[in-house]
Amino acid sequence: MALLEATNVHGGYGGMNILNGVNMTIDQSDIGVIVGPNGAGKSTMLKAIFGLLHVNEGSILLRGEEITNAEPTVLVGKKMAFVPQEKNIFPSLSVQENLEMGAFSRKDDFAHMLDQVYSFFPPLADKRNQPAGELSGGQRQMVAMGRALMIEPSLLLLDEPTAGLSPLYMAEIFERIITINKAGVGILMVEQHAKQALQIASKGFVLAAGQNRFTDTGENLLNDPEVAKAFLGG
Amino acid sequence: MLSNTALKEMILIVALVAAMLLLVSVMGSAYGVRVLVEASCYAIIALGLTIQWGYAGLFNAGIMGFVALGGFSAMLMTFPTNPRFWESDLPGELGTAFLKLIVGVLLVVAASQLHRLKVPRKIQIPFTMILGAVVYFWVINSFAPVTGSIVREAGFIGGFGLPVWVGWTVGGILAGTVAYFIGHICLGLRSDYLAIATLGVAEIIKAFLKNFEWMTRGTLTVSPLPWPVPGAGEVGFIMARALYLSVTAVMIAVIFFLLHRAYNGPWGRMMRAIRDNEISSSAMGKDVNKRRLEVFIFGCILMGIGGAALATFNGIFDPNGYLPLNHTFLIWVMVILGGPGNNIGTLFGAVLVYVVWVMSEPAALALLNAISYLGDLWFAWEAPSDFSSRALQARVFSIGLIITLVLRYAPKGLFPEKVPQHK
Amino acid sequence: MNELVFFLNNVVISGLVIGSIYALGAVGITLIFSILRFAHFAHADMMTLGAFFAFFLTAMFPAVGPAIGLPTAFVMLPIAMALTAVTAIYLDKGFYKPLRKHNVKPIVIVMASLGVTLMLQGLIRMFMGTSARSMYIDDRKDIYRIDLPFELASRPLVITDPQILLFVVLIVSVISLHLFLTRTRLGKAMRAMSDNPDLARVSGINTDTVVKVTWVIAGCLAAAAGTMLSLDVTLKPDLSFHLLLPIFAAAIVGGVGHPYGALAGGFVIGFAETLSVFNWAVLLRPFRDYLWFDLPSSLAIVPTEFKITVPFFILLAILVWRPTGLFKGKVL
Numbered sequence: 002m003a004l005l006e007a008t009n010v011h012g013g014y015g016g017m018n019i020l021n022g023v024n025m026t027i028d029q030s031d032i033g034v035i036v037g038p039n040g041a042g043k044s045t046m047l048k049a050i051f052g053l054l055h056v057n058e059g060s061i062l063l064r065g066e067e068i069t070n071a072e073p074t075v076l077v078g079k080k081m082a083f084v085p086q087e088k089n090i091f092p093s094l095s096v097q098e099n100l101e102m103g104a105f106s107r108k109d110d111f112a113h114m115l116d117q118v119y120s121f122f123p124p125l126a127d128k129r130n131q132p133a134g135e136l137s138g139g140q141r142q143m144v145a146m147g148r149a150l151m152i153e154p155s156l157l158l159l160d161e162p163t164a165g166l167s168p169l170y171m172a173e174i175f176e177r178i179i180t181i182n183k184a185g186v187g188i189l190m191v192e193q194h195a196k197q198a199l200q201i202a203s204k205g206f207v208l209a210a211g212q213n214r215f216t217d218t219g220e221n222l223l224n225d226p227e228v229a230k231a232f233l234g235g
Numbered sequence: 236m237l238s239n240t241a242l243k244e245m246i247l248i249v250a251l252v253a254a255m256l257l258l259v260s261v262m263g264s265a266y267g268v269r270v271l272v273e274a275s276c277y278a279i280i281a282l283g284l285t286i287q288w289g290y291a292g293l294f295n296a297g298i299m300g301f302v303a304l305g306g307f308s309a310m311l312m313t314f315p316t317n318p319r320f321w322e323s324d325l326p327g328e329l330g331t332a333f334l335k336l337i338v339g340v341l342l343v344v345a346a347s348q349l350h351r352l353k354v355p356r357k358i359q360i361p362f363t364m365i366l367g368a369v370v371y372f373w374v375i376n377s378f379a380p381v382t383g384s385i386v387r388e389a390g391f392i393g394g395f396g397l398p399v400w401v402g403w404t405v406g407g408i409l410a411g412t413v414a415y416f417i418g419h420i421c422l423g424l425r426s427d428y429l430a431i432a433t434l435g436v437a438e439i440i441k442a443f444l445k446n447f448e449w450m451t452r453g454t455l456t457v458s459p460l461p462w463p464v465p466g467a468g469e470v471g472f473i474m475a476r477a478l479y480l481s482v483t484a485v486m487i488a489v490i491f492f493l494l495h496r497a498y499n500g501p502w503g504r505m506m507r508a509i510r511d512n513e514i515s516s517s518a519m520g521k522d523v524n525k526r527r528l529e530v531f532i533f534g535c536i537l538m539g540i541g542g543a544a545l546a547t548f549n550g551i552f553d554p555n556g557y558l559p560l561n562h563t564f565l566i567w568v569m570v571i572l573g574g575p576g577n578n579i580g581t582l583f584g585a586v587l588v589y590v591v592w593v594m595s596e597p598a599a600l601a602l603l604n605a606i607s608y609l610g611d612l613w614f615a616w617e618a619p620s621d622f623s624s625r626a627l628q629a630r631v632f633s634i635g636l637i638i639t640l641v642l643r644y645a646p647k648g649l650f651p652e653k654v655p656q657h658k
Numbered sequence: 659m660n661e662l663v664f665f666l667n668n669v670v671i672s673g674l675v676i677g678s679i680y681a682l683g684a685v686g687i688t689l690i691f692s693i694l695r696f697a698h699f700a701h702a703d704m705m706t707l708g709a710f711f712a713f714f715l716t717a718m719f720p721a722v723g724p725a726i727g728l729p730t731a732f733v734m735l736p737i738a739m740a741l742t743a744v745t746a747i748y749l750d751k752g753f754y755k756p757l758r759k760h761n762v763k764p765i766v767i768v769m770a771s772l773g774v775t776l777m778l779q780g781l782i783r784m785f786m787g788t789s790a791r792s793m794y795i796d797d798r799k800d801i802y803r804i805d806l807p808f809e810l811a812s813r814p815l816v817i818t819d820p821q822i823l824l825f826v827v828l829i830v831s832v833i834s835l836h837l838f839l840t841r842t843r844l845g846k847a848m849r850a851m852s853d854n855p856d857l858a859r860v861s862g863i864n865t866d867t868v869v870k871v872t873w874v875i876a877g878c879l880a881a882a883a884g885t886m887l888s889l890d891v892t893l894k895p896d897l898s899f900h901l902l903l904p905i906f907a908a909a910i911v912g913g914v915g916h917p918y919g920a921l922a923g924g925f926v927i928g929f930a931e932t933l934s935v936f937n938w939a940v941l942l943r944p945f946r947d948y949l950w951f952d953l954p955s956s957l958a959i960v961p962t963e964f965k966i967t968v969p970f971f972i973l974l975a976i977l978v979w980r981p982t983g984l985f986k987g988k989v990l
């Protein structure tokens with residue numbers, strides 16, 4: 002059974018629909034990458050999956066269970082985590098407190114997860130008592146991902162995890178994402194750096210005007226001249 | 236065929252007329268006309284609020300202050316001159332004090348511009364502040380003896396004996412000026428700040444009017460204020476009040492006409508766009524704040540004029556008579572119940588709420604007497620001596636309850652705003 | 659020397675007392691502002707309400723205090739705080755939460771809170787009448803006169819029992835609040851929600867619980883402030899009227915959303931008030947022979963009748979020059 006199955010999703014912010022029938026399937030072993038032009042509805046799709054936006058039509062299933070329009074608190078309980086595109090940290094809280102907030106829903110002891118996140122993102126370990134708002138952009142992105150990992154998610158939604166990062170940092174983040182995925186976390190992410198992201202993707206979705214334009218493996222999309230011409234800049 | 240809304244509005248208006256007829260038949264027509272005149276003054280004030288809140292979403296929590304300024308101005312401009320003041324040496328002394336005030340202000344303003352003469356800020360700012368403090372003490376200490384002897388020897392400075400329309404106009408100007416300063420400071424910030432600031436300014440205006448006895452006689456009150464139409468002594472109660480009513484009615488008609496034109500024109504369209512966040516302040520920047528300042532000032536001018544007309548009609552200026560409940564919250568109820576942004580609705584709300592308000596006092600007292608009578612009869616329960624003053628507090632509670640309920644269940648009021656359609 | 663004692667009594671002690679009251683109120687305002695994002699106008703009336711709960715409890719069990727040796731109303735304070743906190747939660751449930759669910763503009767909730775103000779005022783006066791009452795029923799207010807160990811100071815420092823208790827309450831509240839916000843899961847969640855409400859929701863923080871906790875804290879602090887003030891002066895139904903503007907000014911001076919700033923803001927406003935209405939001529943009198951001007955009998959910056967102008971002008975000044983407050987609160 003697929004980890005996440007979104008079929009024919011329609012939705013918007015009140016007025017007009019932004020999503021006009023998006024389909025996506027992610028398995029536990031997948032890294033799914035959503036690419037597409039600005040304003041295509043990529044972020045909107047992630048928000049719709051995470052219950053932050055009303056879905057008017059279509060359905061979203063998590064391991065076969067209906068989660069359309071479920072509250073985020075409920076989804077966190079079902080081991081889904083989401084890292085928004087911007088404003089994805091608590092700036093006045095320390096790094097450690099940011100991570101603790103990620104574990105808010107956990108009633109058990111999560112000390113081992115803190116250690117794990119620190120060993121995973123070593124720069125954070127030294128800055129654990131510093132307000133997260135004082136970190137560099139790359140470090141903030143790590144805090145944001147670390148926060149999401151605290152619940153030991155089985156599905157991780159990432160909205161442009163490499164936005165604004167240098168190519169070196171970007172490669173590092175992608176590497177981390179692969180490691181997370183290898184540990185058994187299904188990943189669905191939106192990426193602006195389409196070529197690099199599709200290289201690590203097992204599934205790729207090209208979104209335009211709120212609809213799937215192409216859906217295939219990352220490799221096939223990279224090699225598809227039509228996709229390359231229209232969306233990957235030649 | 237009548238549409239549903241038109242039918243509803245017809246029914247509401249018929250109900251209002253019925254309520255008014257009931258009032259007149261119970262309390263007599265002289266009283267009925269009086270209530271109508273007062274309601275019409277409140278309607279002018281409420282129209283001021285409906286453009287602030289309904290057109291622009293600006294929250295004025297200090298209507299009372301602007302109403303009181305209007306009343307003060309009506310008193311100061313129109314009350315007969317006080318010969319005991321003018322025939323003494325006091326005007327000269329007061330003039331000297333004002334002269335010192337002007338000199339002081341000029342000095343401080345000049346000091347605050349010293350940086351233009353290349354005086355470093357580090358010196359200029361402390362210097363200005365110290366100078367300001369010295370000037371402040373100098374000025375208040377030159378006013379204190381004069382104002383003291385005015386109160387002792389002449390009571391107060393009296394009015395200027397000018398025509399009533401001057402008093403009303405100045406009332407509007409005065410209210411607008413205060414609105415300019417408050418709006419200038421607060422309108423660029425979140426709307427909560429305007430609410431806090433207006434709430435504060437109303438209390439401060441009241442404190443000044445109450446304590447500047449040399450200008451207002453304070454708690455001693457000033458009466459009778461002259462009317463713009465022949466008084467009861469000349470033409471009888473009903474006729475005099477009816478004449479007064481025709482004056483306020485004409486004013487309302489003029490305001491209506493002006494508002495209608497503005498609302499349906501480009502200015503109104505822009506105001507609505509700002510209110511509904513269609514134009515974000517960041518996109519339009521200062522222009523948005525300027526438009527909002529205009530609305531705020533204009534609304535407060537209407538409040539000042541309405542307050543002036545109200546004080547003149549009552550014939551008395553009493554700073555202690557201005558209460559947030561009657562002069563701020565009651566007006567809110569009129570506007571949000573009637574329909575913010577809908578002028579007819581506001582007018583309707585003003586008359587309805589005022590009539591109900593006036594009738595609620597005897598009703599509450601009658602209910603109360605019945606309760607204490609029955610309580611005594613059945614349970615030998617003795618009502619506390621201040622029972623009647625307590626019972627009137629039920630009205631405070633009801634006003635609060637109505638505000639919260641209307642906001643929740645009928646946020647558009649009885650007469651929802653009719654936004655004109657543009658192609 | 660006596661002049662100095664007069665200054666200590668009228669400015670330092672009074673400033674500390676009224677500053678503590680404002681601080682307790684302002685912290686509540688600022689927490690509500692940062693979590694619920696609206697200016698809670700009914701806050702001063704929540705303070706009055708808390709004092710009235712304490713008064714009712716005192717009237718019901720007037721013998722408790724004398725038995726312990728503390729003012730009865732003070733002994734009853736924890737119960738009054740709990741009652742106020744519960745009331746606050748239900749007021750939210752009845753009047754603010756439905757509006758939040760409708761996604762109205764924050765200013766509409768501000769308006770509703772003014773409606774709640776009127777309801778509370780009406781209810782309190784219906785039950786209690788409009789006159790002032792003493793919070794002491796079976797006991798008396800202790801007043802301590804401390805003689806200073808100086809030759810020239812013949813007048814004593816004066817401080818009352820409730821004033822000392824007020825400082826205790828303030829210190830305990832501030833320390834507990836600090837520990838709560840920095841050490842507990844819910845406290846951190848409160849800070850997180852004030853930082854970034856959307857992310858708090860995404861992180862699985864139960865925002866309803868955080869809102870409730872906010873009301874509990876604000877209600878408790880309000881009840882404490884109202885009760886202690888009424889113990890020190892008298893219980894008046896229009897208590898709130900004199901508190902509303904100063905506590906808002908304190909919260910804004912401190913920087914909205916900044917609890918420690920609100921604390922500081924409370925004292926700034928409190929001292930500004932006492933310093934402004936203080937008669938400086940008293941301090942200058944010993945030097946009267948050396949002054950080049952005649953000393954007026956009264957040399958206060960602001961006459962007492964105009965005390966209300968002090969917080970107002972401080973508020974305007976801060977809005978003009980530094981709208982984020984002294985401690986960089988949220989820019990709104």
Ligand SMILES: Nc1ncnc2c1ncn2[C@@H]1O[C@H](COP(=O)(O)OP(=O)(O)OP(=O)(O)O)[C@@H](O)[C@H]1O
Pocket residue numbers: 014019037038039040041042043044045046086
């Ligand atoms: N909060 C919102 N309210 C209303 N409309 C929104 C909101 N957020 C986004 N939109 C609209 O939805 C559309 C899709 O936005 P979305 O953020 O999903 O784009 P995107 O594909 O993520 O673009 P980008 O690559 O720039 O992040 C845009 O037209 C945008 O204007």
Ligand SMILES: [Mg+2]
Pocket residue numbers: 043044045086160191
């Ligand atoms: Mg996006």
